[in-house]
Amino acid sequence: MSSLELQVIFHPDLSPGYNMAVDWWLFNRVSRPTIRFYGWSRPALSIGYSQQYRVPDKLNQLIDKFPVVIRPTGGGWLLHAGDLTFSLIVPVGHRLFDQTIRGFYRLIRERLEKLLGIDSQQPVEQDFTGAGLVSDCLGTCGVHEPSINGKKWLVSAQLRNSRAVIQQISLFLDSRAWPQTTGISKPFFLDQLDSRLLKANLRAAIIRDFQNNIFGQTSTHIRQFTAVEWKQIARSVSCFRLDCLQDLPKFSPRSDGRLEI
Amino acid sequence: MTKDYPQELLYTKKHLWYDPENCWVGITKNGQEELGEVVYIELPEPGEQIAAGDTLVLIESLKATYEMAPPVAGVVGEVNRQLSSRPELINSDPYGAGRLVRLEITDVDLQMLTVQEYIEFCCE
Numbered sequence: 575m576s577s578l579e580l581q582v583i584f585h586p587d588l589s590p591g592y593n594m595a596v597d598w599w600l601f602n603r604v605s606r607p608t609i610r611f612y613g614w615s616r617p618a619l620s621i622g623y624s625q626q627y628r629v630p631d632k633l634n635q636l637i638d639k640f641p642v643v644i645r646p647t648g649g650g651w652l653l654h655a656g657d658l659t660f661s662l663i664v665p666v667g668h669r670l671f672d673q674t675i676r677g678f679y680r681l682i683r684e685r686l687e688k689l690l691g692i693d694s695q696q697p698v699e700q701d702f703t704g705a706g707l708v709s710d711c712l713g714t715c716g717v718h719e720p721s722i723n724g725k726k727w728l729v730s731a732q733l734r735n736s737r738a739v740i741q742q743i744s745l746f747l748d749s750r751a752w753p754q755t756t757g758i759s760k761p762f763f764l765d766q767l768d769s770r771l772l773k774a775n776l777r778a779a780i781i782r783d784f785q786n787n788i789f790g791q792t793s794t795h796i797r798q799f800t801a802v803e804w805k806q807i808a809r810s811v812s813c814f815r816l817d818c819l820q821d822l823p824k825f826s827p828r829s830d831g832r833l834e835i
Numbered sequence: 836m837t838k839d840y841p842q843e844l845l846y847t848k849k850h851l852w853y854d855p856e857n858c859w860v861g862i863t864k865n866g867q868e869e870l871g872e873v874v875y876i877e878l879p880e881p882g883e884q885i886a887a888g889d890t891l892v893l894i895e896s897l898k899a900t901y902e903m904a905p906p907v908a909g910v911v912g913e914v915n916r917q918l919s920s921r922p923e924l925i926n927s928d929p930y931g932a933g934r935l936v937r938l939e940i941t942d943v944d945l946q947m948l949t950v951q952e953y954i955e956f957c958c959e
Contacts, residue, residue: 648899734902
């Protein structure tokens with residue numbers, strides 16, 4: 575594989591724990607710029623890394639309804655239902671690695687707005703809210719998380735260290751998949767837009783656009799995990815599941831030996 | 836702009852500052868602005884040996900989780916425990932109450948930036 579290729583990963587829908595374990599594996603192992611598309615085998619809640627230490631009240635009410643998974647990235651909790659989820663992984667050495675945190679968010683927002691032809695409202699940077707540990711991703715206003723009619727259509731979160739950056743991204747595509755009785759604030763679903771790109775074409779369009787305009791790679795390479803790699807990934811799945819809210823801590827990149835994959 | 840970056844400190848391109856007088860390490864004003872509102876921090880234990888590039892502290896802001904690494908190896912001395920309950924001090928007082936840890940540097944080659952070099956780097 576050439577260093578100029580963008581590594582692309584698709585696979586069938588996975589359980590919530592597996593989805594995070596795959597991203598964690600890629601964050602720790604990948605040496606090429608990578609984009610990974612993934613789906614959820616059932617609706618699930620993902621919570622920001624530190625929310626495992628202070629479980630939001632609202633989440634306690636939802637824990638019986640949906641499986642909960644800990645994201646390695648930050649941010650508030652988010653219901654995954656009818657969203658297109660994908661991750662960008664950039665290893666050190668790639669020019670994008672030097673992009674600032676906010677610069678990363680801005681790049682992604684600008685490309686997706688252009689691709690989808692969306693003229694969305696830009697969030698106003700809020701003063702310190704103190705709500706970070708208990709917040710709902712869709713109910714708070716983040717930098718470079720645009721909205722339409724006050725509702726977000728794009729949510730993303732980031733983890734970075736000295737070796738790599740990973741950005742986990744959700745685009746809301748299918749409003750029929752959103753549970754009706756949860757009381758969770760509903761995002762703006764892109765199926766409300768008359769976009770020729772939606773659904774089948776969107777994933778391919780994102781790859782093409784991000785390859786050229788974000789990663790600056792000349793071609794793509796479809797990457798599949800080997801059986802050995804799936805076994806390595808499987809080892810950390812349980813670390814990301816929040817099965818029991820009292821059983822803390824669950825996951826720590828600094829200290830959890832189980833995650834040294 | 837220089838008032839935001841004390842002259843006596845050294846700086847890194849990853850927006851950490853280092854005080855050669857007392858070995859305290861923290862996040863620069865520019866660094867905390869980039870992170871946004873800090874909501875959570877995991878600190879190392881005193882005595883812990885940190886290699887260059889290893890995670891010194893894990894910081895979560897509203898949108899990003901950042902494993903911050905020192906540019907040089909060292910041994911953790913004092914730790915600012917106050918940050919565990921008040922991580923927002925990193926935003927409000929990055930050179931004082933929001934400082935992170937004392938790091939007794941064991942590397943000879945510091946390779947850090949002066950305040951002028953850091954400001955030029957931030958303006959690039």
